Amino acid sequence: MKPVAFDIAAPASLAEAAALLAQPGAMAMAGGQSLGPMLNLRLARPELIVRLNAIPGLAGVAEDADAVTIGALVTHAAIADGRAPDPGMGVLARAAEGIAYRAVRNRGTIGGSLCHADPAADWPTVLTALGASVLTSSGRRIAMTDFIAGAFRTVLARGELVASVRIPRLPADAGWGYAKACRKPGEFAHAMAAALTDGARTRLVIGATGGKPVLLHDADATEQGARDAALAAGLDPVAAHIQSVMARRALQQASEGARA
């Protein structure tokens, strides 16, 4: 199918993009790998597409002693290839490698994935577990735990864009685990879990629940905790069981990593 007719603009700065996006009917386009399908299926019917790929600096990276920062327009493929700085243990590259297919990874961006907020997408769950935060075009810094409001919804205001994502470096003794259940490689997952532990404290995030990623700490960060949280999120017992299995695998990988 073909999209509805729309205009297209290619602003050269974030401020200009934000101004264009303040108009009703305007939508941002990063890699277009989620927006494209929605447009072609006429599920999204914008009047104006504001493409972000002409804004310089958004596809860059930075790092300091505490964290790495990834520009919103950095692609999954660039991260999978290890061309973005690593906060530790190759966690980002590992997650990026498992997103969709190479041809999609070449264009899909980390910022677009977060803003699209598909409950089954990888970055929302992974970056919540890693304690990341986004920096917006309005200068707001928003923790991942607050950023996603629900299925396909974020707390961004109209016209507000994500500029970059800041990911704290993993502690030296950290362990990391990530597991997802997909019907076929590259398909959206129907269950996923990410775990970060330093031996003493554990963060477990379950995703693909249909809503925002669910963060569980320490005593709740268990296979049973994941099952309970999945049931509380409205999943049926079978789906909740698969979630708990993903949680077990992620926790196991993390504890093995922490001991190593």
Add this chain to the structure above:
Amino acid sequence: MSLVTLRVNGEDVRADIPPRTHLADFLREHRLLTGTHLGCEHGVCGACTLLIEGAPARSCIAYAAACDGASVTTIEGLEHDPVMEALRAAFTAEHALQCGYCTPGMLVTARDIVLRLPDADADRIRLELAGNLCRCTGYAGIVRAIQRVLREGVPAVPRTLTRLAPLGTLSRDEGEGLSPPPSPSPASREREGPVAVGDGRVRANEVRAGGNTELTQTLRLSLPPDQVWAALQDPALIASCIPGAAIASVQDGRIEGTMEAALGPMRARFAGAATVRYGTDRTGTIEGEGQDRASATRLSGSARFAVLPDGASGSVLEIVLAYILRGPLAQFARGAVVQDFAAEIAYLFARNLEARMQGRAAAPAASLGLFALLWRVLRRRLARLLGREP
């Protein structure tokens, strides 16, 4: 219209095209480069895969106007590429194609595999091919063809085609101080908690019956069953309680109109009809079907309702909702996402019904602002989550 400059197979091309033209349509219809095939047109099948700036990409979800200034290489442009020559020979030798529909996309992906992953084994090749569907060959020949090229040696090609540009440097505080944090959008200003109905909250328990989604809502009302049942005899009243609906006509128990729903950036407007039927023992059903014409998404469902006595003078209205969503929207709105919406619709219906029976107007459809609807969905999720904490 949008003026676009592209470098297609080494040739500079300028065209004035509608911005909605995707790259595959542009190449096929404006440049007559029909080697790029279209299957699904939403990024899943891989038939349209070609090279943008030397890297494989889906041309069905890349818009020509969004690629302004880029260099694009189609299967035609790879005719004399030495890697492609080797792959073509191997595809022929290994019977890696039958109808050929998937083949241009397969070859572009295969070329990326042999250049990027020189050590790939059969398993890795299959993993990398997951994004290219072939309905004929069963993949075995394709995998063997790629293995053959890897075994016999991959011809050297200029590296510029296979490497992405290095990442630049983005200041950590880029964007800071551009403008003060925005005031809340109208959407977030609409946020308010669920309104309590009757003597308490509507309870939803979700059941899956034979693959369909079924969900039960109960509503306690402080009116006797006969009075509730009498009110329900009016299909027009029932129609006026359907959230997000604009009713065109109500005749002989048949309600015609539209119902709007939104999910993040996605919108659907279902036009259709529902029929109300009354049974014995204060039970009835509403059955309906609607279609969002723009996206060809179909929604069909039924609501069974029963009015039961509750205590001396109260009653309970029980609604069992069963629904099926088919088509594009269902692809995005998987499982629990739609369940939440259905639960919300049943909840709002019950709330509107109570308001109407108490002589108040149901919340007009427009004020159900779908953002508010979404927010209530979220609140319910949060409440459920918080509910399990001490």
